[in-house]
Amino acid sequence: MASLDRYLHIIGIELLLILTIILPLIDRPPAKRVLSKLFLTVLGFMLAHFATHALPDKLASFIYSSQHAYHSLKSQAPHRT
Template identity: 65%
Template sequence: MASLDTYLHIIGIELLAILAIVLPLLNNRSHKRALSTVFLVVMGFTLAHFATHLLPGKIAAFIYSSHHEYRSIKTPALGRT
C-alpha cells in the first residue's frame, strides 16, 4: 500500500494537470485570474513539498562530508583508525 505522502504527490500533480488544461479554455477574466492564483498556490506547495524531501538530505550530506570527525565509518584514506 502506498503511503500518504505518495498520495499527496499524485493529487498535487493531477491538480496541476487539470488546472493547466482548464485555464486556456476560460474566457472570463475574473475566473481565469482566480484559477491562475490557485494554480500558482498549488505549484508553490508542491515545490515546497518536494524541497522538504530533497534539501534535508543534501544539507546533511554537505555538513557530514565537510566535517570528517562526524563520519560514523572511518575510511583508510583519512589515515585514522
C-alpha cells in the same frame, strides 16, 4: 499501500495538469484569475515540499545508505561497495 505523501504528490500533479488544460478554455477573466492563483498556490506548495522535505530526504537516504558505518542495524552478509 502508498503513503500519504505519495498520494498528496499525485493529487498535486493531477491538480496542476487539470488547471493547465482548463485555464486556456476559460474566457471569463475573474474565473481565470482565481484559477491562475490556485495553480500558483498548488505549484508553490509542491515546490516548497520538494525543497524542504523530498530533496533533503533523498539526500539523507543517499548519504546514509552509501556508508556501511552509518547503518544502525549491521547486516551479517558480506558488504560490497
